[in-house]
Amino acid sequence: MIEFLGVPLPLFMGQLLIGLINGSFYAVLSLGLALIFGLLNIVNFAHGALYMVGAFVAYLLLQFIGIGYWPALILAPVIVAGLGMLIERFLLRPLHDLDHLYGLLLTFGLALVLEGTFRHFYGVSGMPYSIPDSLAGAQRLMVPTWLTGEDPVFMMALPNYRAWVIVASLIVCTATWILIERTKLGALMRAATEKPDLVRAFGVNVPALITLTYGLGVGLAAFAGVLAAPIYSVNPIMGSNIIIVVFAIVVIGGLGSIGGAIVSGFLLGVIEGITKVFYPEASNVVIFVVMAIVLIVRPAGLFGKGA
Amino acid sequence: MGLKKALLAGVAGLAMTASAQAQYSNDGITIGVLTDMSGVYADVGGQGSVVAAQMALEDFGDFNGKPVNLVSADHQNKADIGANIARQWADTDGVDAIFDILNSAVGLAVQQVATEKNIVSMNSGAATTALTNEQCSPNGVHYVYDTxxxxxxxxxxxxxxxxxxxxxxxxxxxxxxxxxxxxxxxxxxxxxxxxxxxxxxxxxxxxxxxxxxxxxxxxxxxxxxxxxxxxxxxxxxxxxxxxxxxxxxxxxxxxxxxxxxxxxxxxxxxxxxxxGWYWDLNDETRAFSERFAERHNGVKPTMVQAGVYSSVMNYLKAAQDAGTDDGKKVVDQLQTMEINDVFAQGGKIREDGLHFHDxxxxxxxxxxxxxxxxxxxxxxxxxxxxxxxxxxxxxxxxxxxx
Structure with missing residues (x-):
């Protein structure tokens, strides 16, 4: 069997693909985080908790109203975005003129409250949530002949759901990027943070725009939560496991850079996947090593515009 | 009789009852449930272990005419926090035995404190065999399972x-x-x-x-x-x-x-x-689990929670038979007993502290x-x-x- 750096090629290719899948979650989460930081200057520590709430809303919708995965994929982010807008309007806005540290502390506390509440009612073991029937099953992937010159070799079973995760996350990331960078609304959002007075002079409701932006960022977190529900266990601490990594990815991509967050999300997922083959013990630190290197070489991040 | 005399008589009376029960320090028995209340193992033990201990206390009834006190705490899966709570319980709260102690690192630390303070560590949750091997203790009992x-x-x-x-x-x-x-x-x-x-x-x-x-x-x-x-x-x-x-x-x-x-x-x-145990083994386990579920949101007990119930019951029996709350002596007494209850049939506590059961x-x-x-x-x-x-x-x- 053909090997690559001492590892069988099918195994290596499989790991690359898995890295890309994990990267999809990182991309959607870091995109929301970067959006909130870039446009609102809030370090949103509640992001992981809201990702968890997204997964739980999907679970509760199914459990109590019988609403399945596909409607939940739209409904849960909308519900959580609504919650986010309430948080912005009544909790974050009063802190708007204060030091950023206050927003950070508030959202951190909020994350603890949300996690504690769900832990009280649902324990920590997690809730079952099944993969929708339409995406059940898996594809047998082969290593293509042109790569090895041999007959196709079995590479891995790619679950249909995981393939969907990559597609869904690419669609959402692209759509969000277009919304922010290429539409009138996106231009207004960006303008409202750069020169709020001027934008207000044109008759635009700036506070409403800010609330909307926060809602959008939080909705993305909830979307990632619903995507994650069928494959990771839906439990109250699922967000705190992932949020630190996502923060590192936003820093690597360049604080506030929308495109940077997306690209480095996928990139870091792949780097992490490769580490799991060659030195699995280091897989939970590799992202932070990359972060340290990036901060030394390019302090503004890979795609940052400079401080 | 003046007020002073009455007071003196009262004090003397109290002193006499105290001396009559001198073998139980702090005038009776207090047990502590030390568990993971909020982390990854909270559903395995946690509040359910406290419920199990409460049920044991109710089933046992009064200990020498006095109710047994129950305290509980969250060790947060951190060995230093667990050891500190155990030490404080032994020093100031008069705790005589500690139960559950999910998590191997915490279990080892608490067993050490129990040895130091001569109380009992009845471990239901931790898995490591070190509890009865390299770090075994005359004050420790390992109750439910090991690796x-x-x-x-x-x-x-x-x-x-x-x-x-x-x-x-x-x-x-x-x-x-x-x-x-x-x-x-x-x-x-x-x-x-x-x-x-x-x-x-x-x-x-x-x-x-x-x-x-x-x-x-x-x-x-x-x-x-x-x-x-x-x-x-x-x-x-x-x-x-x-x-x-x-x-x-x-x-x-x-x-x-x-x-x-x-x-x-x-x-x-x-x-x-x-x-180590399952709720649907026989009529006795089913009845126990039914009662447990009624008090714990309809959830059936895990083997750890059933172990907490049984270890509390047997600790109290042993302390009563031994006539003391001296940790080593109670464990010695436990080693002479055969454990036949809802948790185990024909179980024995061995010299190394292991609960030897099917x-x-x-x-x-x-x-x-x-x-x-x-x-x-x-x-x-x-x-x-x-x-x-x-x-x-x-x-x-x-x-x-x-």
Whole structure:
């Protein structure tokens, strides 16, 4: 069997693909985080908790109203975005003129409250949530002949759901990027943070725009939560496991850079996947090593515009 | 009689009753439930363990005419916090025995404090064999299961069924390493071979990379030397990547009833596990579990929670028979008793502190077989204590050898 750096090629290719899948979650989460930081200057520590709430809303919708995965994929982010807008309007806005540290502390506390509440009612073991029937099953992937010159070799079973995760996350990331960078609304959002007075002079409701932006960022977190529900266990601490990594990815991509967050999300997922083959013990630190290197070489991040 | 005299008489009377009960320090018995209230193991023990201890106190009734006090605390899975609470309980709250103590690191630390303060550590939740081996104590009892029993039970059974080549996914800390080592021995002794292992960081979300490595190894059995959320995620994702469907079997080495509840039977059907107790063993366990569920949101007790109930009951009996709350003497008394209750039949506390009792080999039911929530295990066979646990000659407990 053909090997690559001492590892069988099918195994290596499989790991690359898995890295890309994990990267999809990182991309959607870091995109929301970067959006909130870039446009609102809030370090949103509640992001992981809201990702968890997204997964739980999907679970509760199914459990109590019988609403399945596909409607939940739209409904849960909308519900959580609504919650986010309430948080912005009544909790974050009063802190708007204060030091950023206050927003950070508030959202951190909020994350603890949300996690504690769900832990009280649902324990920590997690809730079952099944993969929708339409995406059940898996594809047998082969290593293509042109790569090895041999007959196709079995590479891995790619679950249909995981393939969907990559597609869904690419669609959402692209759509969000277009919304922010290429539409009138996106231009207004960006303008409202750069020169709020001027934008207000044109008759635009700036506070409403800010609330909307926060809602959008939080909705993305909830979307990632619903995507994650069928494959990771839906439990109250699922967000705190992932949020630190996502923060590192936003820093690597360049604080506030929308495109940077997306690209480095996928990139870091792949780097992490490769580490799991060659030195699995280091897989939970590799992202932070990359972060340290990036901060030394390019302090503004890979795609940052400079401080 | 003046006020002064009455007071003096009262004081004298109190002094007399106090001296009459002098063998019980602090005038009676106080027990402490030290557990994980909020972290990964909170559903395995947690508030449910406190409920179990309360039930034991009610069933036991008054101790020498006085109710037994109960205190509880959250050790947050941190050994230093657990040890500090144990020390404070012993010093200022008059706690005579500590129960549950989920988590091996905390369990070892608390057993040390118990030895220092001469109280009793009755461990239901921690798995490490070090509690009765290198770090054994005349004040410690290890009640429900240990890594050796889990490993020999599941490992031996799987090899017998033809699963003679193994690959491990190991939680990268002391507990995971111990479980891997014990299971490797059990598999080799039964004639199987170990093809390799991969060490995954603790509290990992995504196990698919490790599962693919296990798949590429071609081993017949993938041993999961992890616990709690890590086990839940590995099983869920193994199902998703079609690993079981492709012919490899999973061996969950430490699986609790609540893990199966979280995963659902579609994902876990057919899994072989070793357990120290199950709620649906007989009429007595069913009645106990019914009462427990009524008080604990309809949730059936795990083996750890049942162990807490039984260990509290037997501690109180031993303390009453010994006529003292001196830790070493109560444990000595426990070692002379035979434990026959809802948790164990013919159980014995050995000199090394191990509760030597039968274990059970179980297979998870399919959704069609199950009659509803919590009806999850088929008990395949009883593993006699002598097969399940280390032989006393092999125990590496320093205090036993003098």
């Amino acid at each position: 050796y029993a889990l490993a020999t039970g599941t490992g031996g059974a799987m090899v017998k069924e033809g699963g003679d080549s193994w690959f491990f996914i190991v939680a990268d800390y002391a507990f995971g390493h111990a479980l891997e080592a014990d299971t490797s021995n059990a598999v080799k002794n039964a004639g199987g071979e170990i093809l390799g292992s991969v060490r995954a960081p603790l509290s990992n979300q995504d196990f698919s990379s490790f599962l693919l490595q296990a798949q590429a190894s071609g081993a017949k059995v993938i041993g999961l030397a992890n616990a709690g959320g890590d086990t839940v995620n590995s099983i869920k994702q193994a199902q998703e990547f079609g690993i079981v469907a492709a012919g490899q079997s999973l061996a969950g080495l430490l699986i609790f009833l609540t893990d199966i509840h979280a995963l659902g039977l579609e994902t876990t059907a057919g899994l072989t596990i070793t357990t 274990m059970y080999l179980a297979q998870i039911k399919s959704p069609e077989e199950s009659k509803g929530p919590w009806d999850y295990y088929n008990i395949v066979s009883t593993i006699p204590a002598a097969e399940a646990y280390q032989a006393l000659e092999d125990v590496r407990c320093p205090t036993l050898n003098n």
